[in-house]
Amino acid sequence: MTLTRLLTPVALALGLATTVTAQDKTKVGFIYVGPIGDGGWTYEHDKARLAVEDHFGDRVETIYRESVPEGADAERAITEMVLQGADLIFTTSFGFMEPTLAVAKKFPDVKFEHATGYKTLPNVSTYSARFYEGRAVQGHIAGEMTESNVIGYIASYPIPEVIRGINAAYIHAARVNPDVAFKVIWAYTWFDPPKEADAAQALIEQGADVILQHTDSTAPQSAAEKAGDVITFGQASDMAEYAPFPRVSSIIDNWAPYYIARTQAVIDGTWESQQVWHGIDEGMVEIGEITDAVPGDVRAAALALKEAMAAGEYHPFTGPLNRQDGSAWLAEGEVAEDDTLLGMDFYVEGMSGQIPN
Amino acid sequence: MGAIDPGLLLAALMVAATPLLLAALGELVVERAGVLNLGVEGMMITGAICGFAVAVNSGSPLMGFVAAAGGGAALALLFAALTQLALANQVASGLALTLFGLGLSSLLGQGYVGIKPPPMPRPDFGQLSDVPVLGQVLFSHDLMVYLALALVAAVWAMLNHTRAGLILRAVGENHDAAHALGYRVVRVRVLAIMFGGSCAGLGGAHISLVRVPQWTEGMTAGAGWIALALVVFASWRAGRVLLGAWLFGGVTVLQLNLQATGLAIPVEYLSMSPYLITIFVLVIMSADRSRAPGSLGRTFHAPH
Numbered sequence: 001m002t003l004t005r006l007l008t009p010v011a012l013a014l015g016l017a018t019t020v021t022a023q024d025k026t027k028v029g030f031i032y033v034g035p036i037g038d039g040g041w042t043y044e045h046d047k048a049r050l051a052v053e054d055h056f057g058d059r060v061e062t063i064y065r066e067s068v069p070e071g072a073d074a075e076r077a078i079t080e081m082v083l084q085g086a087d088l089i090f091t092t093s094f095g096f097m098e099p100t101l102a103v104a105k106k107f108p109d110v111k112f113e114h115a116t117g118y119k120t121l122p123n124v125s126t127y128s129a130r131f132y133e134g135r136a137v138q139g140h141i142a143g144e145m146t147e148s149n150v151i152g153y154i155a156s157y158p159i160p161e162v163i164r165g166i167n168a169a170y171i172h173a174a175r176v177n178p179d180v181a182f183k184v185i186w187a188y189t190w191f192d193p194p195k196e197a198d199a200a201q202a203l204i205e206q207g208a209d210v211i212l213q214h215t216d217s218t219a220p221q222s223a224a225e226k227a228g229d230v231i232t233f234g235q236a237s238d239m240a241e242y243a244p245f246p247r248v249s250s251i252i253d254n255w256a257p258y259y260i261a262r263t264q265a266v267i268d269g270t271w272e273s274q275q276v277w278h279g280i281d282e283g284m285v286e287i288g289e290i291t292d293a294v295p296g297d298v299r300a301a302a303l304a305l306k307e308a309m310a311a312g313e314y315h316p317f318t319g320p321l322n323r324q325d326g327s328a329w330l331a332e333g334e335v336a337e338d339d340t341l342l343g344m345d346f347y348v349e350g351m352s353g354q355i356p357n
Numbered sequence: 358m359g360a361i362d363p364g365l366l367l368a369a370l371m372v373a374a375t376p377l378l379l380a381a382l383g384e385l386v387v388e389r390a391g392v393l394n395l396g397v398e399g400m401m402i403t404g405a406i407c408g409f410a411v412a413v414n415s416g417s418p419l420m421g422f423v424a425a426a427g428g429g430a431a432l433a434l435l436f437a438a439l440t441q442l443a444l445a446n447q448v449a450s451g452l453a454l455t456l457f458g459l460g461l462s463s464l465l466g467q468g469y470v471g472i473k474p475p476p477m478p479r480p481d482f483g484q485l486s487d488v489p490v491l492g493q494v495l496f497s498h499d500l501m502v503y504l505a506l507a508l509v510a511a512v513w514a515m516l517n518h519t520r521a522g523l524i525l526r527a528v529g530e531n532h533d534a535a536h537a538l539g540y541r542v543v544r545v546r547v548l549a550i551m552f553g554g555s556c557a558g559l560g561g562a563h564i565s566l567v568r569v570p571q572w573t574e575g576m577t578a579g580a581g582w583i584a585l586a587l588v589v590f591a592s593w594r595a596g597r598v599l600l601g602a603w604l605f606g607g608v609t610v611l612q613l614n615l616q617a618t619g620l621a622i623p624v625e626y627l628s629m630s631p632y633l634i635t636i637f638v639l640v641i642m643s644a645d646r647s648r649a650p651g652s653l654g655r656t657f658h659a660p661h
Binding site for chain 2: 034035036037038039067152158183184185186187188189191192193194195197198199201202203205206208217218219221222223225226241242352353354356357
């Protein structure tokens with residue numbers, strides 16, 4: 001008997017075995033834009049992935065791929081994940097929107113969840129968090145804490161999510177400190193620690209004593225720490241290793257409950273395409289501990305702001321608010337529509353500088 | 358406020374350019390010896406974590422840099438074994454080295470996230486540092502910035518004015534002829550590759566110990582690829598590598614500063630300017646007869 005003949009049944013049996021387990025287990029895939037160790041955005045998504053594993057134990061298997069570039073190559077990475085047998089795939093960055101849709105059209109039986117996007121299909125849902133609620137709290141603290149009245153903001157790409165964050169922070173900083181000015185640097189990257197550090201450095205040299213970031217690494221925290229008298233906020237993750245100073249608070253993204261719920265829906269066969277936008281209320285956005293570097297009354301006011309948003313009593317975009325060019329946007333007491341917020345492409349009145357197209 | 362302080366800008370430029378300069382200088386020597394090592398990114402990031410780990414554990418950043426050079430060289434030795442002894446394809450081995458370096462570094466770095474490294478000591482120039490502008494630009498840096506500059510001069514002198522440099526270039530131009538003359542092609546190349554690895558490691562450690570100072574996975578974020586491109590655009594000359602690194606580092610820092618001052622130039626143009634300006638200047642400069650080393654990327658199999 002030749003070796004091939006001997007091995008064929010073994011291979012067949014193995015093949016069968018894997019098919020059987022594959023049917024038993026639900027496979028959930030995750031596409032990350034940065035490395036898990038970024039200490040920010042991707043780190044929190046991976047924490048939620050581990051929570052899914054913890055919650056379901058043997059019933060679910062998770063797979064992931066780190067540092068997938070946004071753009072054409074993402075399509076290949078997502079397709080590969082489908083071919084590995086994933087039943088549900090979370091693509092966790094805005095730039096994965098088109099690649100996710102392209103792959104989803106080819107595989108109608110696989111469910112997709114795209115983070116922070118706005119396009120859906122029968123097998124593609126979108127989910128995002130109302131980070132701007134957290135930005136409002138940050139803006140409040142920043143406006144109270146700044147002495148130079150210059151607040152530096154490291155932005156990533158000029159997309160609605162980022163612009164919303166800048167506006168929410170500015171509105172609430174200017175409310176407690178009308179003299180405040182925002183200096184924005186567009187880094188055109190989600191993750192590039194040396195560049196993020198350089199951007200923070202440039203802002204500090206331009207007089208900023210508060211740095212807000214919408215990029216994923218902890219590099220700006222280090223730059224602020226080196227400068228000595230600059231405060232920062234953790235972005236996407238607590239970044240508690242830089243507390244109590246320079247990091248005085250943070251926005252924490254908590255994806256775990258959503259990921260568990262959606263995995264459960266796939267297991268139960270009840271998964272349907274939807275668009276979810278959760279905030280502080282649902283627990284998707286959390287405010288990290290406000291440290292002792294912040295005076296007690298400022299902290300109390302910031303927490304009150306957070307509570308009001310959680311209770312639905314206050315919306316960060318409540319009129320009267322004008323656009324940057326002075327034209328009216330929201331009348332007294334009027335609250336911004338979700339549609340306007342989802343497509344936000346303008347600064348509010350008082351902001352200087354242009355949004356790149 | 359509002360204006361950019363030229364002293365601060367030039368000082369930031371020199372720091373931002375140093376990792377690129379070190380890595381590109383190492384790769385320059387490797388390529389002049391006829392070897393194309395695309396693993397610069399992998400060696401940089403390995404150097405970044407080796408340097409960071411040792412600096413944290415020993416409390417000495419200088420020990421960290423020594424370890425970074427060692428880590429980079431060790432990874433380069435792997436590349437040398439593959440391409441010079443096993444005669445594997447250099448392009449494939451180099452790409453594999455980058456992937457391996459990225460994976461290895463995130464494994465080694467598991468316990469180092471969120472830790473602060475010991476501060477890098479700065480040489481004391483006494484009164485000189487207080488000279489306005491000039492003191493800030495020239496006499497405010499850490500040791501590695503000066504070491505990188507010294508290395509440019511040393512590599513230039515070695516390549517152009519020493520016998521060792523002549524042999525290295527001979528090996529790179531025509532390895533068969535060099536072999537026929539009795540030079541040890543493989544030995545020269547292995548040494549060059551290890552030098553390249555050490556330099557890349559130092560460059561990586563400059564990012565993790567001085568420029569950012571922290572460890573984050575994947576923190577070199579493509580600097581190795583920029584260094585590789587710089588070598589080509591600098592047409593394999595040490596002086597032009599320095600110019601290229603300063604241009605790229607300088608325009609990168611400048612565009613961030615221009616954004617911070619709120620200058621009315623569209624951000625898109627500012628963002629692409631480092632790449633455009635660096636390529637433009639270096640391509641214009643290399644319009645002369647300079648060309649790649651003759652044996653670049655070719656496998657050498659010693660005839661008996």
